[in-house]
Amino acid sequence: xxxxxxxxxxxxxxxxxxxxxxxxxxxxxxxxxxxxxxxxxxxxxxxxxxxxxxxxxxxxxxxxxxxxxxxxxxxxxxxxxxxxxxxxxxxxxxxxxxxxxxxxxxxxx
Numbered sequence: 001x002x003x004x005x006x007x008x009x010x011x012x013x014x015x016x017x018x019x020x021x022x023x024x025x026x027x028x029x030x031x032x033x034x035x036x037x038x039x040x041x042x043x044x045x046x047x048x049x050x051x052x053x054x055x056x057x058x059x060x061x062x063x064x065x066x067x068x069x070x071x072x073x074x075x076x077x078x079x080x081x082x083x084x085x086x087x088x089x090x091x092x093x094x095x096x097x098x099x100x101x102x103x104x105x106x107x108x109x
Contacts, residue, residue: 006020010071014034017034018030018031018034025078026028028082029077029078029081029082032044032078032081032082032085032086033062033063033081033085036062036082036085036088036089037054037055037056037058037059037062037085037088038051038055038059040054040055040085040089040092041054041055041058041090041092041095043089043092043095044092044095044096046088057090058085062081062084062085062088063081064069065080065081065084066078066080066081066082066083066084067080069084
């Protein structure tokens with residue numbers, strides 16, 4: 001597989017997605033929805049196919065949770081989406097750290 005070509009096509013597609021979506025939602029929210037679910041998924045799994053599916057699922061759940069929270073409060077959607085995404089990332093990193101500690105203990109013991 002030509003890695004450089006695929007990487008270049010991915011970056012072009014990502015740039016187009018950010019340019020189009022930022023006109024409607026804002027740059028912070030677009031970056032939060034592009035980066036945070038992917039970082040959360042990469043903290044939970046090392047397999048690319050599982051990480052891709054998990055990232056999409058996390059983004060959808062984050063958006064729906066943010067929409068629901070914004071409906072019932074007076075805070076904007078972007079605040080809730082970014083907050084839920086960040087909390088999910090922190091929880092995933094904590095879970096990954098806890099799993100790493102358990103693995104090291106099993107190996108040492």
